[in-house]
Amino acid sequence: MKGFSQRSGIQVNVNCTPEQERMRVRVEIALFRILQEALSNAYRHAHTSVVDVYLERKSDRVSLVVQDHGQGIPAEELQRLQTNIGGGVGVSSMRERIHELRGVFEIQSDSSGTVVSARIPLYQKLVRPSRNGKL
Numbered sequence: 073m074k075g076f077s078q079r080s081g082i083q084v085n086v087n088c089t090p091e092q093e094r095m096r097v098r099v100e101i102a103l104f105r106i107l108q109e110a111l112s113n114a115y116r117h118a119h120t121s122v123v124d125v126y127l128e129r130k131s132d133r134v135s136l137v138v139q140d141h142g143q144g145i146p147a148e149e150l151q152r153l154q155t156n157i158g159g160g161v162g163v164s165s166m167r168e169r170i171h172e173l174r175g176v177f178e179i180q181s182d183s184s185g186t187v188v189s190a191r192i193p194l195y196q197k198l199v200r201p202s203r204n205g206k207l
């Protein structure tokens with residue numbers, strides 16, 4: 073993140089739930105890839121000087137939001153991206169990754185900037201009571 077800020081000149085504000093436990097490797101990799109692609113898009117397309125990143129971990133889900141304050145995605149392009157017809161490889165591969173993990177992916181944009189959000193469910197181990205009702 074520091075490296076990205078130095079290379080791009082974009083200030084990245086990271087807000088995250090403190091003291092997080094590790095998640096499944098696939099979930100962590102997916103989150104990392106989304107962040108990487110969203111930052112790269114902000115740098116290449118948004119003309120923004122600040123990006124806000126929010127990572128919120130709850131017991132049963134994790135959500136990542138990457139918000140820039142740039143020029144936004146042109147309406148036609150945004151419609152293509154939201155309906156997943158055409159567009160670049162970047163956004164469609166973010167969406168695929170999240171869907172593989174049964175998550176929800178959204179991209180919203182207007183002339184004040186772009187928000188990419190991903191929510192992934194986290195499964196807990198099930199503790200089944202035994203037949204006599206005792207754990």
Ligand SMILES: Nc1ncnc2c1ncn2[C@@H]1O[C@H](COP(=O)(O)OP(=O)(O)OP(=O)(O)O)[C@@H](O)[C@H]1O
Pocket residue numbers: 113114116117118119140142143144145146149153159160161162163164186
């Ligand atoms: N944060 C953003 N701000 C403004 N425009 C954006 C942003 N993110 C994406 N776009 C627009 O949406 C298009 C599609 O993005 P996508 O990441 O899918 O492809 P790409 O960045 O052009 O190419 P790549 O396949 O290398 O990612 C971009 O070409 C750009 O026009």
Ligand SMILES: [Mg+2]
Pocket residue numbers: 109112113160161162163
């Ligand atoms: Mg891209």
